Amino acid sequence: MIHVLICDDHWIVRQGLKQTLADAPDMQVAGEAANGPDCVRLVREQLEGGGGVDVVLLDIAMPQRDGLDVLRQLKQEFPRLPVLMLSTYPDKQYAVRSLKLGAAGYLNKNADADHLLSALRKAASGGLYVTPAMAEALATSISQPGEGAAHDSLSHREYQVFRLIAQGYSVGQIAEQLALSPNTVSTYRARILEKTGVKNDVELALYAVRQNLLSV
Structure with a gap:
């Protein structure tokens, strides 16, 4: 069973994500948070208290603390915890930044349920969920750091x-x-x-x- 902690400031988005996970036989919601500080607190409570969180599904556009800030802190405190970033922003804006900060993948909110579940399974297994477009952008940023915008x-x-x-x-x-x-x-x-x-x-x-x- 893959235990997923959902962090998104929109209630309706959290409800949709929970329903998608409920329909998957190998997924279970470990908790939910509406802002960055609550996300960090819940992860600490779960992991330090012996509870289970296998993947954090984290929105980038968050109140109080930006999702990338939360990602950075989670990777510092729990480096082995997979964090899958979720966003409405186009891949080119934040995908490479997310991956460089240690995210296990980057998923657009327009993605269908199958892609979401595949990304979560990939992250939970220790893999990296990267689309071909993201892989190309990441390779370009590494091989040509002085070029681009x-x-x-x-x-x-x-x-x-x-x-x-x-x-x-x-x-x-x-x-x-x-x-x-x-x-x-x-x-x-x-x-x-x-x-x-x-x-x-x-x-x-x-x-x-x-x-x-x-x-x-």
């Missing part, structure tokens, strides 16, 4: 700040959302402008639109 050179935290700036958030709002000081956010912003070659927030937003990085 300018935003590919951003660190994980810089990329978070970049997307929030492009969505119109102020430095203060970003600082609050990411639990950073405004000065730190301003430092990230300066690095982002330099790396992307734009002059201000408006140009940064236009760059994000051209690169199709604001899809939801």
Whole structure:
């Protein structure tokens, strides 16, 4: 039996995922969380308390803590725990970043039930669920790290700040959302402008639109 912990902030999505798992004879829901901190807490409680979690199914767009931040922490605390990332974002936006942070795979929410179950089984068995498109993107990022779009050179935290700036958030709002000081956010912003070659927030937003990085 594969015990799956579901972490997604949308109630209706969690219900759909639970129904899909309920229909599979080898799957069982180990718990559910609506935000990043609760996800980390539940994993700790389950694993440190002797309970069972075989795979974490983790949404990327999460309140309080971004899914990639949660992934990073889970892999630090429980390096052998498979984490399968789930997102509405196109693969090219987050798949490679997720895999580099240790995810066992990346699945779009548009995927059908069979693909979801296959990905979970692959992750639970210690494998890596990677589509051909993801494999190609990962290979390109490794073999040609100096090529590609300018935003590919951003660190994980810089990329978070970049997307929030492009969505119109102020430095203060970003600082609050990411639990950073405004000065730190301003430092990230300066690095982002330099790396992307734009002059201000408006140009940064236009760059994000051209690169199709604001899809939801």
